Amino acid sequence: MNWSELLSAPLAFKMLALAAVVFAVGAVTLRNVFHCALSLAAMFFALSGVFVLLDADFLAVVQILIYVGAIVVLMIFAVVLTERITSSSVRQANHLVIPGALLCLALLAGLISVIRVSAWPALETGPQQDTIKIIGRQLLSTHVEAFEVASVLLLAALVGSVFLGKEITKK
């Protein structure tokens, strides 16, 4: 990857990538946690737009349904059920901001250099179609064990969160 390639990328990808990065930065740096949750929702909208560019139409819809429809709403519930954390006097970041930023920048530099020097396959095929059909067939044939395990995992998560959420009374 080089920067002239980045400049020649399609406008839609550039705008979606910019939106995703901006909203992700907002979600990790805004002081008000409620605004963070809303910024997270916006970031997932931008990422699902990128999925559409990658011909993954089913996953784009599922991403909006699960993340924006369920997870972000759950986060907002947790924010409202806890306390007045929005006051500007409360510190939201710990003392690790500078070392954390340095570590993240080092990791990003490493990742980008690996991505730049590797030889990635170029796109040969035309647009992908019938993704829902292929995903459904794969889920129920090749990956059927993982599918069943995922259902057990969801059941366990449901029972566990109900147990944790109910009032624990001490004897």
Next chain:
Amino acid sequence: MTPLSQYLALGAVVFVIGLFGVLTRRNAIGILISIEIMLGAVILNLVAFSRFVETTTLNGQVFSVFVMTVAAGEAAVGLALILALYKSVRAVFADKFNILKW
């Protein structure tokens, strides 16, 4: 069509932003939000690879469905844990959660 390396670069940037949030946030809900950002970056990488490598089987997209399943379960359990801790500690800050220490 955008080359694969740009999708991977976007995934790397978003993942690193999420990692920064996990490292620096005090609020436990903020940490969970950052973990969701990291999982989103991982899903983006999986989808990009499923578009460019082995396009007929769509294994990357199937894996993304599983990652989303685990992310949903993780968010539910994590938020229930935070609410249970809030009931006993009256705080949502991770540096106040020391009740597992002796």
